[in-house]
Amino acid sequence: ETGVTQTxxxxxxxxxxxxxxxxxxxxxxxxxxxxxxxxxxxxxLMFVYNFKEQTExxxxxxxxxxxxxxxxxxxxxxxxxxxxDSALYLCASSQDRTGPEQFFGPGTRLTVL
Amino acid sequence: GIQVEQSPPxxxxxxxxxxxxxxxxxxxxxxxxxxxxxxxxxxxxxxxIPSGTKQNxxxxxxxxxxxxxxxxxxxxxxxxxSGVYFCAACPGGDFxxxxxxxxxxxxxxx
Numbered sequence: 772e773t774g775v776t777q778t779x780x781x782x783x784x785x786x787x788x789x790x791x792x793x794x795x796x797x798x799x800x801x802x803x804x805x806x807x808x809x810x811x812x813x814x815x816l817m818f819v820y821n822f823k824e825q826t827e828x829x830x831x832x833x834x835x836x837x838x839x840x841x842x843x844x845x846x847x848x849x850x851x852x853x854x855x856d857s858a859l860y861l862c863a864s865s866q867d868r869t870g871p872e873q874f875f876g877p878g879t880r881l882t883v884l
Numbered sequence: 885g886i887q888v889e890q891s892p893p894x895x896x897x898x899x900x901x902x903x904x905x906x907x908x909x910x911x912x913x914x915x916x917x918x919x920x921x922x923x924x925x926x927x928x929x930x931x932x933i934p935s936g937t938k939q940n941x942x943x944x945x946x947x948x949x950x951x952x953x954x955x956x957x958x959x960x961x962x963x964x965x966s967g968v969y970f971c972a973a974c975p976g977g978d979f980x981x982x983x984x985x986x987x988x989x990x991x992x993x994x
Contacts, residue, residue, distance in 0.1 A: 776929040802980055808925075814970070815886075827981060861927050867981060871915055871934075873972075873982065875927035 773797055775876035777862050783882045784852065792879045793848040793861030800874075801867045803845040805837060808859040808878070820845060821867060852883045886911045886975045897961050897992050905956040905988045907971035908928035916947055918956050921987070929958070930969075959993035961992045968971050 775796045784790050796803060805817040819827035820839040834856075836848040845862055859880050863873040887910040897903055909916075918930040931938050931945040938945055944963075947954040958965055958994065968989050970981040 777926065804980070814972070814982075816983075817979055817982060821980075851898050861925075863927075872917060872929060872932045873980070874929060875919075878925040880925065 773858055775862060775864055777860075777879050779874035779879060780877065781880045781882075782827035783884065784849070785845040785884050786852060786854070788852075789839070791849065792860055792862075792881075794847075794876055796843055796845075796862075796874075796876075797862040798864055798874060800864040801842045803839060803842070804863040804864045804865075804873065805845065805847055806861040806863065806875075808861060810858075814861065820849075849881075852881075854883050857881055857883045885981075886913070886973060886983050888971060888973050888983050888985040890969075890971060890988050892988060895985065895988055895990045896929070897990065899961060899963060899992055899994050901961050901963060901992075902959045903990070905958070905969055905990075907954040907956070907973075907985055909952050909954075909973045909983075911952070912976040913949065913952075913973040914976050915980075915982070916954055917972050917982070918954070919970045919972065920944055920967050921963075923968060929968070958990075961990075963992050963994050966990055966992045 802821045806814045818837045838846040859878045861878045863878040864874045889908045919927045934948045935949045944957045968987040969988045972984045976988045
């Protein structure tokens with residue numbers, strides 16, 4: 772595998788389910804990011820991790836819970852989501868917090884019923 | 885945060901035509917990237933260009949940081965250029981908090 776990978780690519784869940792999104796980067800980077808892309812809206816930064824430490828939480832509801840066990844892996848744990856949380860969730864990585872470039876995974880298309 | 889505005893929002897081109905996409909940002913930036921999002925959602929890096937001019941094949945980009953804008957040029961467009969083009973900027977002093985524009989949706993017709 773090369774670059775940034777995300778699994779699953781598609782996910783359908785009910786509002787009472789608990790699921791997790793996984794991101795893995797194979798670029799030797801130290802910073803990782805979660806973004807949300809909703810229809811008709813710009814990409815929104817959700818969380819930033821630098822050397823496994825969370826450095827940014829962009830006022831994200833607690834039903835989204837990130838986890839970064841090491842610099843290569845990033846998870847987004849989901850529970851009691853709402854239909855308006857349906858979106859494309861994108862993971863990215865960069866060398867470190869100074870960047871400069873961010874590289875994105877293919878995304879997970881999430882549908883909440 | 886900063887405001888990032890892209891124009892035009894939609895663009896239809898005939899194959900072989902040239903185009904210019906614009907990105908304006910409301911404050912000084914230390915990091916600016918252009919991306920192409922393909923129909924499957926993948927964001928592909930085009931340019932990292934906080935200032936100056938870069939070229940990569942049929943694509944080139946110019947950022948004039950003092951005037952707070954960046955331009956993406958597409959020459960001899962092909963149907964595979966279709967998709968949404970985003971610029972993303974980091975405000976000065978905030979190295980990895982990117983703000984994205986709303987994108988330009990490009991449709992290149994054969």
